[in-house]
Amino acid sequence: MFFIFLGTDNPDCFDLRRDTKSRHSAYLDAATGSVAVLMSGPTLDSEGREAGSVMILEAPDTKSVIGFFETEPYHLAGLFGATDVRAWNWKRGNPYL
Structure with a gap:
């Protein structure tokens, strides 16, 4: 099954996100076992700053x-x-492939 994870950052956590990013990326890159991270990336606030995360698993x-x-x-x-974690019925492929 496919899932979408959506995380919204707490307010004023830009430094925390920056300071944790390398551990976060390493964790996603090392994912093995029953969960595979297929796509991921930050969501942006109105000023273009990272303010959350979206992942397809x-x-x-x-x-x-x-x-x-x-x-x-x-x-x-x-x-x-x-x-939020939601089951997702993936219907279309990646348009960039």
């Missing part, structure tokens, strides 16, 4: 995705003020 179930994020560096650092 492949996993057997929602429980696996939630378990994956329990040890994700941004989550552990308290960056996200809100998160």
Whole structure:
């Protein structure tokens, strides 16, 4: 199954995001097992600053995705003020391929 993760940063957490980014990226790059990170990137605020995260994942179930994020560096650092995980029915491919 495919899933979308959406995380919205807490207000005024630009420094926390910057300071945690390398651990976050390494965690996503090292993902193995039942959860695969297929795509990811930051969402931007109205001034173009990173203010959240979107990820597309492949996993057997929602429980696996939630378990994956329990040890994700941004989550552990308290960056996200809100998160959402949703099953996703991927209908179209990547337009850039």
